Amino acid sequence: MTEALLADDPLYEELYDVRREALEIGNLVEEDVNPGMNALREKAAVHKGYLRNLLGLPQHHRHAAAQGKPGYTCFSFEACEKAFRDTTHLSMEILRLPSPDGERRLAFLEMDEPEHRCHRATMQPMFVKPRAIGWWRERWINDIVDKLVEGLKRQDRAELNLQLCARVPVHTITRAVGMEGDASLPFRNALIRTGSHSISAEERAAAAKTVETMLLDLIARRRAEPGDDVVSGLIASSLTLPDGTTRPLTSREIMLNCRLVMLAGGGTSWRQFGITLWALLTHREQLEAVRADRSLVDAAIEEAVRWNPTDPVFSRLVVKDMELGGIAIPAGSALEICLGAANRDPSRWETPDAYNLHRPLQTHLGFGIGSHLCMGQNVARSEINAGINALLDAFPNLRLDPDAPPPYLTGGLEQRGMSALNVLLH
Ligand code: HEM
Incomplete structure (x- = not known):
């Protein structure tokens, strides 16, 4: 496992390049969208139009189901929170x-x-939370982080977005599901290819088959011999349906659940970990405060997710006529929830554009809210927390490399992250 974790495998660069990922998806945005999202929020809580159109960007539908539907976008904290919690008018369809x-x-x-x-x-x-800071961290995260940081000690310089931020989540989720660490990159590669626009439909289908087979094989092995992992936990759990009937999950249901967490947990934590390190490395006094008082690590992470959530917009289908922020939205529309703007709503936060980990902690929407609230939020926090602590322990002089291009936020409107994080370690 150590080998795959520390290997100089070119697949890391291929799979973990925020800008290239967005080019591949077709949703790259070169400029900082925060000022535009703020300005729209200041004009109205809810606007008619898709976020991209409102920002003057070329249209790109993340979800094919939005094609041809009228679009609306909400921006204020109040409207976004209401939308996330509304399961009567809004659907994940x-x-x-x-x-x-x-x-x-x-x-x-x-x-x-x-x-x-x-x-x-x-x-x-x-x-x-107790499982994320106990089971997840003790069983997988600490080991992965320690080995990665130990490997970095031999270097003078590092690119942390690639060498640390990308590797922790993919190895954590792969091993937690129950696969060997060596499977992390091949599995992630196949998973990403299932949604790639630059390969043929046949190649996409082959990648989907690889993903399903790898997971179904693992599930069969764990049915025969249970382990201490997510697949074994799902085999042991039971599903109680809305009509009250209870049954075990089928292998296919277990496979779909695992595929979801491997998809949802692979890219988000990588990009958000990078954004958090960027925030700290460019706010030296806050980095030093965290170094001196490690109880501030959690606040540093939370503030980064508020300040620049990796994904600032999520969608819902309007299934019943509704009213939001004084705007009537007819059934059959798509609603975009611009949580990036909500997280900088000045009616909730003072100087919201500033990264300030000392501000009073208030619920933000970076992990969503309501019934679909991010299920992996505590795992993500554990991964980033372990990573920051290990870096601070190992490198008292950690700083951005002045000879490298300064890092910048890049990627797609729906998945932002760091261009690179070149640092001097000693
Ligand atoms: C910092 C990193 C992360 C961020 C910012 C993030 C953000 C989000 C957001 C905003 C949602 C709500 C989507 C919606 O309402 O439409 C969500 C859902 C979800 N996330 Fe995360 N996520 C992160 C990490 C993870 C990780 C590490 C995992 C798994 C290990 C994960 C698993 C999930 C799952 C399964 C859902 C769907 C929940 C449901 O439908 O009930 N996420 N995430």
């Missing part, structure tokens, strides 16, 4: 692709209530 068998390809993320809650409950107990 926007994520669904037509599928001949009616299967939910994104598992419970695509489901609405009450079905969603039932399926999420089969996994949720393994992702609660």
Whole structure:
């Protein structure tokens, strides 16, 4: 496992380049979108139009189901929170692709209530805070972080976005699901290829087959011989449906649940870890405060997720006529929830554009809120927390490399992260 973790595998660079990822998806945005999102929020809580159109960017539909539908976007904290919590007028159906068998390809993320809650409950107990700082951190995260940081000690310079931020989440989620660490990159590669626009439909189908086979093989092995991992936990759990009937999960349901967390947990934590380090490395006095008082690490992470959430916009389908922020939104529309703007709402935060980990802690929307609130938030916090602590312990003189191009926020409107994080370690 150590070998794959520390290997100089070119796949890391291929899979973990924020800008190239956005080019591949077709949603690259070169400029800082925060001022535009702020200005829209200051004009009105809710606007008619998709976020991209409102920002003057070329249209790109993240979800095929939004094609041809009128779009609306909410910006204020109040309107965004209300939208996230509204399961009466708003549906996750926007994520669904037509599928001949009616299967939910994104598992419970695509489901609405009450079905969603039932399926999420089969996994949720393994992702609660005590498990994230106990089971996850002690069993996988600490080991991965320690080995990576130990490897860095031999270098003078490093590119932390690639050498640390990318590697911690992918190895954590792969091993936590129950696979060997060596499978991390090949699995991630196949997973990313299932949604790639630059390969043929046949190649996408082959990648999807690889993902399914790797997971179904693992599930079969764990049915025969249970382990201490997410797949074994799902095999042992039971699904209670809205009608009250209870049954074990099928292998296919377990496979879909695992695929969802591997997708949701692979890229987000990588990009958000990079954003958090960027915030600290460019706010030296706050970095030193964290170094001196490690109880501030959590605040540093939370503030980074508020300040620049990796994904500032999520979508819903409007299934019943509704009113939001004084605007009537008809059924059949798509609603974009611009949590990036909500997280900088001056009615909730003073000087919201500033990164300030000392500000009073208040709920933000970087992990969403309501029934679809990020299930992996505590795991993400554990990964980033372990990474920051290990870096601060190992490198008292850690700083940005003045000879390298300054890091900048890049990527797609829906998945932002760092261009690179070149640092001097000693
Ligand atoms: C800092 C990193 C992360 C951020 C910023 C983030 C953000 C989010 C957000 C905003 C949502 C809500 C989506 C919506 O309402 O439409 C979400 C959902 C979700 N996230 Fe995360 N996430 C992160 C890390 C993770 C990790 C590490 C995992 C798994 C290990 C994960 C698993 C999930 C799952 C399964 C859902 C769907 C929950 C549901 O539908 O009930 N996330 N995430």
